[in-house]
Amino acid sequence: MIVRDAGGTWQVVLQPEHAELSEEVARAWADRGPRHGSVVLAARRHDDGWATWERSPMVDGDGKPLSFLDVHVPAHLAFYRAGIAAITDEDPYAGLLVSMHGAGIYRQRYGSDPSLGLTRAPEAQTLVDAFVEEQEAGFPQRMEVSGVDDELRLADYHRLQWFDRFSLAFCLRDWDAPGDGFELGAFRLEPVAPWTARVSPWPFAEPELECSLVRRSVPKRAWRQDEFREAFFGLPVERVTIRFAE
Template sequence: MIVRKQGDRFVLFRQHDHALVSADFALKLKEIGRFHPSAVYAIAMHDVGWRLLDREVLWNEEEDRPYSFMDYPLGPKLPAYKAGIDRVAAEDAYAGCLCSMHYASFFEGVSDPAAVRFREEELERQERLKAGMKSEERDGLNRDLRLLKFCDHLSLFVCLNEPGQNRFPWFREGMDYFGRRLLPVWESPRQLRFSPNPFREPFTVTIPYRVVNAAREPEEEGQLSIDVVC
């Protein structure tokens, strides 16, 4: 779950919904044609393992707020990561390898035994998947992983910031797009552009959300729509 605090309420976005919006961003990039065709599938499906976890809000009793994807307990989270990668890899080996690389990168330098084991198993999976690829596909994996992470950040920017604001620390200085620094600029609370503009045309992204209050009661459900302008 992606969690944005809003006064005494919490705005919640399901991870898989956010990933689908990541793919919406990818499809509108001017340069999308230079990436592997399976990259967009990987972007759209990279958080599919969260679907079961996000059916319910898991409450962080110590912090008195919902757990977010950033601090969700590893016990249920790691098997969900693995199941999601399994699903993607069964459909598309290249996309599965990208998702595996994405998740393995979260645990570089960690000491938790379960996280270390997860990373080691994913590195082994990547080698198996690469063995069935053409050399030019293997050469393109790191490029396409950067695309996945960039589009992931575009969607996270929309979810983690109040419309019209850029306060979440990850994005205050912009985002890296293959060596170029892209700055998000709000034209209004519902209109967003990036400078320099990486997109070929204006489009709208829409993501469902729900709101719970501090008493853990559901308050609202709706759709957040943002117009991306060029």
């Protein structure tokens, strides 16, 4: 779950719902390689593993919905492996990109996002290192099966990271009113109206883009684990319209 403090409530976006927005960004992206269909699939499915955990979402010791950055790392490694395997069955190249994404979570997107890190990763550093080494050791065979070279897979990996980061920018920030602009790597996003961002340089093929985000608003209180699990999926689901503008 991606959890944002929204004042009187917590905004919660499930990982597959965040990935739906990543897919919409991917489909609209102007800079495309020859295997863009696989990259779009990777954007849609890059967080599939989380769906297992999110069938029974948890709260922390204070009764707050547990954010994805704070999940127990051994569980994360296990379900992410399963997600990579499932995606590989559908599209080996998408599987390679999601394998790179999974390893990159623990390597700050291979240096492109120094702020990224799972809170509890140091507690399981040996397991984390083994997971990263396992995924990286499989890259050459995955490349051979997919028929791609280093140049393409690295370019598509970094495209996938942009799709993920653009989506997370709307999951993790307040967009209910215009606000200060901020840097997102090589891009600048400026909230110019509710749920509307001016983007520069403009990365999309069309002069404007409309997407959507599914979210839930969780009343802010100290939840018990059993009652939160029971109540969460009964909460109203809201689909917010997101607009990108030059």
